[in-house]
Amino acid sequence: MTVSPTVDFIVVNGPIYTSDPLCEWAEAMAVGNGRVTAVGETAAIRAMAGPDAAVVDLQGRLAMPGLVDVHAHLGLGGRQAAYELPLLPTDSTGEIFAKIRQWAENLAPDEWVIGGIVGSTVMDDITLEDLRQLDEAAGGRPVLLRDDSMHNRWVNTRALELMGVTASTPDPEGGTYSRDDDGALTGVLQELASPVGEEAAAASTQESGERHATAFRTAVQILNSFGVTAVQEAATMGYALETLADLDRRGELTAHVVASMPSRPFIEPGITGPELYDIGELHRTEHVHPDFSKYVLDGVPMTRTSAMLSPYLCSHGSHDPDHTAEPLWELGELTASLEALVDRGLHAKLHATGDAAVRLVLDAVEQVRASRGEAPIFQIAHVEYIAPADVPRFTGLDVVPDASPYIWFPSVIQESIAKQIPAETFDKSWPLKDLFLDGALVSGGSDWPCSAPSPDPWTGLETMITRRNPDPEVPGDLNGGQALDIRQAVAAFTRHPAAAMGLQDTVGMLRTGLSADFIVLDRNIFEEDPSTIHATQVLQTYFEGRVVHDAAAEHAPV
Template sequence: MGATPNLVVVGRRIFTSDPDNPWVEAFAVSNGKIVAAGSRADALAAAGPDAPVLDCEERLVLPGLVDVHAHLGLGGRQLAFELPILPSDSKPEILAKVRAWSAGLGEGEWVVGGIIGSTVMEHITREDLHDLDGAAGGRPVLLRDDTMHNRWVNTAALALMGVTADSPDPDGGAYVRDEAGHLTGVLYEMASGLAEAAANSSIKDPQKHNDQAFQKALETLNSFGITGVQEAATMGYALETLSRLDGRGLLSAHVVASMPSRPFIEPGTTGDELYDFAAGMGSDHLHPTFSKYVLDGVPMTRTAAMIHPYTCSHPGHDEGFTGETLWQVDELVESLERLVDRGLHAKLHATGDAAIRLALDAVQRLRESRGPEAIIQIAHALYIDPSDVQRFAELGVVPDCSPYLWFPSVMTESNAHQVDAGVHGSSAPFRDLFEDGALVSAGSDWPCAAPTPDPWTGLATLVTRRNPDPAVEGALNAAQALTMEQAVEAFTRNPAEAMGLKDVTGMLKAGLAADFIVVDRDIFTVDPSTVHETKVLRTYFEGRCVYDNGMALNPQVPAAL
């Protein structure tokens, strides 16, 4: 067997996510990798008489979970430094939180926070801007919405951005104005990047700030059982930070980076210049192998590209308006071909069904010219025309699905105000995608929609298609519910393969990293409506315990090895 295993994990319920060997009694670990998975006798024989044994007894053991879509810098900063706002908070509640937070800040500090629910963002007025100014007491304010595409800032922030009532909208964005032409402080799409740049300029020690933010993000991921993640819009500072942390032995997850092809929600270098920079940043656990493309916006602000017209009734609404894509198919194909020639893969943001069709059309041409090797993901697989569903499997395109975004919530409520009722009611067709053979992979898009990357909420909603909160009634396209086994696959081996790490993680299988978790309930047998309450007892990354909630599993094995 080579090196002597340094740990044996045994238990009555060990699910491997390996389709050829889904349930085992035990597995053995050596040098951070699994060297045997099968019967208790086989694992103990492989380990030798002196190897420590972690006996999980009746506790369920699973592979470490994999999140195919998260924003670690934004999420980590939000938890470490920023004003927490719930998407369900009303305007008065948001203003009260801003007022209280402002009182504790030092000179020159911004009020930065989120997330504001889309149902609040779509109703912000000039009067609300004045109220925000008063709550902040003269400080600049930047608040992010639940899509992370848009911001709400106050007058002081607009001044620092150099934005006045006469400022033209930036390309790909807007300074939202009311019917009288007055600024409301709401920023759409690319206008948000200008606000982020202004706020970032006030940070006194950016490197320390980034180190702390990313460490907080990693600790949070580990606490939920996540040991692999795709960073969904990775700027240069993020690559430097992640590489630095890995060099210090602090990167406790496999991280795949997705560098923006064009300017996006954070300021900084993008495209070829960023790809060149990233080529020297890879390490044992950091893989800068993807580019992020943004093909449209989001339905809440009518910036998603739809096949059917929007149904909203805001002033001046064009009844034939469908939104528009940010790329034309020819330029997208050309860009993807150049990307693939570099040896990189692509994550395409496309929330509207017209944008998804554009993406699939481009991939079809890419497959004809460059073959099937490049991995192409489409996030967030929300609105897909029925005629396009089967194309995901046919073209080998990964549906990057975000159950955190679509389960009945304030974001879904806002979408329902804008999108054709039939299209909205048939959203997120994950069962059809699964049964067609597409590599359905779950991603949180944290910190969008939810304050944490809690995968257990996502697992529950994939199976129930309902909000875990019983106060929120209704199901969303209930016929598309997955089985629990499918949902776990979408959080383990599928996203690992979708990130190019199928030979690294995602299953409890000989030769792969010893990434595994022990949880407090058997999600395969409990009522699915309770799965969102699941707690992780321990998380192991490459055989090392990186999270322990303090509940002893076996007194003869230390919490950290």
């Protein structure tokens, strides 16, 4: 055991799961200067620390590494939690209208109602009557609601007016202003029509540095409360880079954050591509790592915009029986862009939800590997549909599957997807076991605030194991043969995403020399019935050896 002379405190009297394949379990751990100083047997740790060392007594509780979320949208999630109308994906239109009425009572007459998340099952069937009721509920105020994919928006008539959009307005490239069969606008904005609504809303909002800081601070505090101490921000704009760097310089950032800067316009308006990459490098700090670019290869299956190898189901008279959706990039174009990115020293996170888009990414990576070597990291989000022949290519090309079990359960997204994707494809979704056993670095991400109203990792971890809804009243599983075991699922939320983010020498395990990021739980998840893991509570979260979440203190009476 390698021993450092600096010990600030030791952790004893409870099982410690290290997530280190070389030594999975330990009796005790020493921490000094924000790093793990030693891991081993209690007697040895006590002896090296000396009799005066401070002690963290686990009282029999399980300790394990801080969790790592490979895919979250901190600005969107933090802003939603701090400032916006909270909606549940299970809310009906009636419940949404009621919440808007109540929320609007505290707004100025022309103030925007901004909120989310609206479930895909609601977005599937928006009518002109729904639009009328949305107008009425808001009392003349403009409304912008985000859906559970974050690719689409629902706005009302006043918002469309402020956007300058009428029934005769052409669709933006890569997006759609949805219309009914008679050509009337329904208020649904799909894909790259969404930033038009976001830009109109942002123009009327008094954004400020402190407002941004509050949003990101709130997001990180929420992550810490669930035991997350490292995260990959999945679509990082310029204001986000500046805000995160400022928080870190002030000592207020309590997580390692890897930024993914959009290569092209995506969810939010703003500078993208090489100009944004330059801004990213200016805001590199100890805990802010602007190391990735975000590429979007297709849309989402709910709106039939995922690029698929087989046609979508026909469920409406207007549907083309041969429709598969086209990727947003061509192979040569994508390969050249990735090579230029790699030449800048950056890595890539690529959104590809359809099996045709996944294949396109793998084909491009194959060419980039041949020309640029093995060093660059490539992640594919969200690996929902992969052609069987392409599964082994993830390992062969060293491509990371960025998996989002939050999209499975308890989200309503799968219910919506089943209306669009043929059963023979739908039933083979999320082949995580095959990927894991093949040696791919399966990594868990929340995609928060998409899919679910919180980035709770314990629901995602459980459903990787059970492939079932945590609610026992909801029957069935999702491709149950692809279930992981508990150790595999924990790896997907600790050391795997750490390596996928390029932070394997900093986080993801409790190993000598790594950051002392660890959590204390109210239960031993390795001994619990997996169907109860979603109820796990994080008692304490340590970031670099200091407590950044303490459930007892936060719930103590004032």
